Amino acid sequence: MRKVIATIIKEWILLRRDVAGFMLLFLMPAILIVVMALIQDAPFKDYQNLRFDLLLADNDHGRLAAEITRGLKQSDNFHVIDSIDNQPLSDSALKQLLQQGNYRVGIVIPAGATAEMVNTANTVANKIAEKIGVGKLPAREARSNKYVRIYFDPVSRPTFRMSVNFALDKLITASCSNVLIDRMSKLSGDTASAPPTEDFRKMFSGIGIREEALNDKTKDTAHINSVQHNVPAWAIFGMFFIVIPLAGNMIRERDERSALRVQLIPNANSSVALGKIFFYTLVCMLQFALMLCIGLWLLPVFGLPALYLGLHPLALLPIVLCIGLSATSYGFFIGTLFKTATQAMPFGAISVVILSALGGIWIPTDIMPAAMQKLAMASPLYWGLDAVNDIILRDNKLSGSFLALSVLLAFSTLLWLVSLRINKTRAYSVQ
């Protein structure tokens, strides 16, 4: 154990004197987390918390248009612009503004849309009334199709288009339902008085949707956001960058022959290897802790939400230990496999970038194609992120991360065995 501790102290002195390596380990991921969390804040909001300017040309001026306009204005997502320079927006002005790229979405409510909606409601109400033998409301037989038209800026993404479509569809459906309720109220014998209409509304709202948290029902569902994704993701990425100082250090020690002296000391080799692993795993854990602190206290200063650590934050400790072990064993493997720093450094850095892209560090794996989602499982970073997400997003206990931890430990063990094998066959010489 004294040999292991001596190695840890030696590694600490070496790292302390390697300013560039130190910066790479702590400063780079810190900057990365702040920058990425800020950049990805908007895309991660998934149009739920963003407010867009929405152009509205109302050619209807009826109930439907009023309810759509009111609904859109009440929504947190849209800032409705229905007039420019005190002039109501026309179809052509709306299209022109969209074409110029200043706005992302425009809605045109056609003339007669309310009349058509009322007519449809009357027709439906009459069909029902016919069957139960009550009165009849005025309705035209001939119907004309009226579409509320949506125009998008051509660069708008499909998810954005879908969100706006859904929002508008919901408002139209609600308006149609309201008209239908009114018609049914009328037919039910009451002379359009308020109480029966309210009864119908209550009946309609009998089945609704309410989103709840999976584990703690008293809490709101924790949504993935830029901070929840970027902080653990880039912290894990930073941990795997331990490859650079660790592999570099191992190659330098072989080059300057201090590794040869270690070889010549009886029973020192395994203690030195263990000391390196302990030290660099500890560095990884400190790195992760620092990144969590950034998520908890620094990012809110930039207007981002604070990192939420889940209901069992202590479960992160063994998870981070396993991620640290994987990162360190990968670095040890690279440092053992390659003979020169010129080979090891680019390979180490690029392979970590590839593994991170695969593992869902850059973008969450669930928005990747199915084949890539399967391939992601080959990356240790995927399992690390999955285990962390289990705790901070899914509010799970450590037991929920058993598979991920097993994979990380298996990955570390495999690389260890291969590294030891390579090291055993490596030729050392006193010359």
Next chain:
Amino acid sequence: MALALDIQGLYKMYKGGWSPALDGMDISVRENQLLGLLGPNGAGKSTTINILCGLVIPDKGTAKIFGKDCVSDTVTVRSVIGVVPQQIALFGQLTAWENFRYFGKLYGLSNTQITQRAGNLLKRLGLDAHADKRVGRYSGGMKRRANIIASLLHQPQMLILDEPTAGVDVQSRAMILDFLKEYNEQGKTIVYTSHLMEEAEQICDEVVIIDEGKFITKGAPKELINNTPGCKRLEDVFLHYTGHSVRD
């Protein structure tokens, strides 16, 4: 006197090599002897030392240090030998003290032992004033001396040095050679390789000349000079046995 080193019929052919590095080498060294292992480039000096340290496994033959087999009992052998590699085997980013403290701990020494032993050696080899400087900033001679100190911390019975004075100034060389003599006088066995014949003639009790992986001759420098016709210096003896052709 008992044999400190006993090499019998060592044979080693490296993968891809066109001739054996060692071809039936026989060498014996008595305890407390200072032996010079001399040979031109490619003679097999470094391979022999590598086998003695357990870094290379011979194809045939045996090598024993104080009766312990260098292949099957590497751990014991390594605990009784100190090896000074040709290149500086120290952490350039650490100070001399930090290096010695670390290697001392790896040898299982206590802090007191390390402080005492390294302190004495630093003083003896003229590095005590520079012990807190990083080894990477040392001059060539200082690095060589520090390299020797690191190999002596565990007080080995046998010291094996591969060209310990290569590329150092006259003063450093003199200090190193004096120290080796002194160490030998303390009852320690020293095996040392060099291309500097004058140096070997000056400090060695005996020299062994090897070439092309084979033992050529052995004896005290004076004895070899006297017994080889037309030779006035050890270098003449060396050239007599190994020839004048350039080795690559």
